[in-house]
Amino acid sequence: MNLFDIIGPVMVGPSSSHTAGAAKIGNVCNKLMAEKIESAEIYLHGSFAETGKGHGTDKAIVGGLIGMACDDERLPESFDVAQEMGFKFTIQAADLGDVHPNTAKVIMHGVSGHSLEVVASSIGGGRIQVVMLDGVKANFSGESPxxxxxxxxxxxxxxxxxxxxxxxxxxxxxxxxxxxxxxxxxxxxxxxxxxxxxxxxxxxxxxxxxxxxxxxxxx
The missing domain is CATH 3.30.70.260 (ACT domain)
Structure with a gap:
């Protein structure tokens, strides 16, 4: 374990798990989609759903989906930026089963008509784990190509x-x-x-x- 595992990354706060990790989930989803995302349905599980609003989890995920990094100062205004871009989204609580408490499911729809479903968890210190892609089990951190x-x-x-x-x-x-x-x-x-x-x-x-x-x- 290194220092950044404890204090988290350079980020817009307040939480490395609920804010920075959520932004990274959105950003990884954005890159996996590999095209402009027109709309998305976001489902927040466990602690993400219960305390996420106070930590800006919802705004962080939306910010990541439109290309913002976890240190982007515009994250608190991501809803307004998304609206200006024409990006449509819905956010709701959901029980995603036996997963980490800080987990989100994101279903994206691109300009080409292509869709992608990602389930990912924020595991602390700004780190994440993608656990499912289009309903198939996966396991990667987003730290490497x-x-x-x-x-x-x-x-x-x-x-x-x-x-x-x-x-x-x-x-x-x-x-x-x-x-x-x-x-x-x-x-x-x-x-x-x-x-x-x-x-x-x-x-x-x-x-x-x-x-x-x-x-x-x-x-």
Whole structure:
């Protein structure tokens, strides 16, 4: 544990978990969407729902969704900024089940008609954990470039994805595999040491059996 795990990041307060972490959840959602978000439904669970309004959790998540970082001084005015941008959103409390008390579910709708559902938790010190993508289990922190590949659960896809990353000399830090059922939809969550080029993402999207590719880079 380092000092920033205790005192949190440089941020607009008052809380590293309820404010900075919430802003980071919104910001990660924004980058995963990879296009302008027209609207979003935001569901706050547990402590986020109970005490979040006083900590600015709602404004922090909306700020993150429209591209604000956790130290952006405009976070307290994010609702007004969102309205000026034409970004529509709803916020309500919800029981998301057996998850961390500081958890939010965000359902986004982009300008292309594409939608993405993200469930993420603020785990303290401004750190977060994405735990679900489009109803499929996931587990990544948003601290590293992360590639999420949805594919048909058949042999060969892991080899092809790692081959394409190897061509670009991208080192894999962690790799997690999930699936809903055998032979159904599978998900690879790959945290990398380097950013993944757009050309590699486009090559992955062309592969037969690849349903969707999402990418997050903190830079």
């Amino acid at each position: 992360t590639l999420i590949v949805h594919n048909v659960d058949k042999p060969g896809y892991i080899t092809e994805v790692t081959r394409l990353l190897g061509i670009e000399h991208i080192n894999i830090a962690t790799m997690q595999l999930y699936r809903k059922k055998r032979g159904g939809e599978a998900v690879m969550v790959i945290e990398c040491d380097e950013c993944v080029p757009d050309s590699t993402i486009k090559e992955l999207e062309k592969l037969e059996g690849i349903m969707k590719v999402s990418y997050y880079c903190p830079e």
